[in-house]
Amino acid sequence: MAAVNKVLVIGGGFSGMAAAIRMSRNGFDVDLVEIDPDWCELGAGITINGVSMRALEILGLYDEVVKQGCVTDTIGMYLSDGQLLTNLPTPSPAGSNVGGCGGIFRPTLARIMSNATLEAGVNVRLGCTYNNITQTEDGAEVSFTDGTTSQYDLVVGADGVHSKLRQEFFPEVSDPEYVGQGVWRAIMPRPEEIDRVHMWLGQHLKLGVNPVSDSLMYMFITEDRPKKEHIDKSTWPKVFADLMSEFTDPIVQSLIPRAYDERASIDYRPLANLLVKMPWNRGRLVLIGDTVAATTPHLASGAGIGIESAIVLADELAGNEDLDNAFARFHERRWERCRMVVENSARLCDIEIHGGDKEEHSAIMRESLIALSQPI
Numbered sequence: 001m002a003a004v005n006k007v008l009v010i011g012g013g014f015s016g017m018a019a020a021i022r023m024s025r026n027g028f029d030v031d032l033v034e035i036d037p038d039w040c041e042l043g044a045g046i047t048i049n050g051v052s053m054r055a056l057e058i059l060g061l062y063d064e065v066v067k068q069g070c071v072t073d074t075i076g077m078y079l080s081d082g083q084l085l086t087n088l089p090t091p092s093p094a095g096s097n098v099g100g101c102g103g104i105f106r107p108t109l110a111r112i113m114s115n116a117t118l119e120a121g122v123n124v125r126l127g128c129t130y131n132n133i134t135q136t137e138d139g140a141e142v143s144f145t146d147g148t149t150s151q152y153d154l155v156v157g158a159d160g161v162h163s164k165l166r167q168e169f170f171p172e173v174s175d176p177e178y179v180g181q182g183v184w185r186a187i188m189p190r191p192e193e194i195d196r197v198h199m200w201l202g203q204h205l206k207l208g209v210n211p212v213s214d215s216l217m218y219m220f221i222t223e224d225r226p227k228k229e230h231i232d233k234s235t236w237p238k239v240f241a242d243l244m245s246e247f248t249d250p251i252v253q254s255l256i257p258r259a260y261d262e263r264a265s266i267d268y269r270p271l272a273n274l275l276v277k278m279p280w281n282r283g284r285l286v287l288i289g290d291t292v293a294a295t296t297p298h299l300a301s302g303a304g305i306g307i308e309s310a311i312v313l314a315d316e317l318a319g320n321e322d323l324d325n326a327f328a329r330f331h332e333r334r335w336e337r338c339r340m341v342v343e344n345s346a347r348l349c350d351i352e353i354h355g356g357d358k359e360e361h362s363a364i365m366r367e368s369l370i371a372l373s374q375p376i
Contacts (some may be wrong), residue, residue: 038128050099050100079200180225188216189216225270241257
């Protein structure tokens, strides 16, 4: 007999959906509430490394990602002028034959996962979230913004990096910390020679491209910005184009005019990270994903470790009759992987900001990907 039966998931992002899918398939009665009535994941593209694809494969979603995204192999690392620095291998992770690297439109991945959530039999309520959670020894009573109240054996919090749940139940934890970098993202036509992930390392800038379909690619630029500041949205195309112009590789230069095309859907976000000390539960509330392990995108693993945590939590709950044992096993299996991603990503960020050793940068990426490829 499992430790719990009826579960509430708060938050319908990647981690929350993964938890709901896996728990429902493990036989739990699962409700999911998502405050966005449109259940819409915004953004341009998302890089999915092999480890993240293994997690999606566990959820039965890999074939759909292959069909609707783009799976590639190896990562080319270049200097700003196009000189090859190294080719990072991207082998399949342990226990899987999935591709080693890939990309997909972020809204497309969200749609794949939301469809799977509904198909798994999860009771999804949109435009709704919790008002109050009152815990007892054997459960939690939750009141919702739609005026209803329900009893649950467990509440899973996946309400994102600016989590209301974390603020309420983990008041000792500081807000996510700005790291001194921002990331620009855009969608552009894909030149024939961009058949895999390419990254160019400049002075205090990094530019990368990743195929997300047969004809399009996702471009990202990380830029040093000592202070977190507002950037007028009307200036975004020019700022983006100016940043691209600092990379003299002809491939990048040829794409600069595309920054002014409204279809580029340019987006800018300041970067922050967060790593909450374990345990990640307070009684029968447990947090996963960005609520407790929010990372910068330097290892393309933020969504992946959140999905992994959802799978591990669901499986440990199904395999343990005692809830404390399930939590202990969950924490044991998740801490080191999540810590490594957050801290190694922060180190990569630091190297980029201070113009550090590019060889060290490549080595950290290589070693991190090898470590992550081990079983979860």
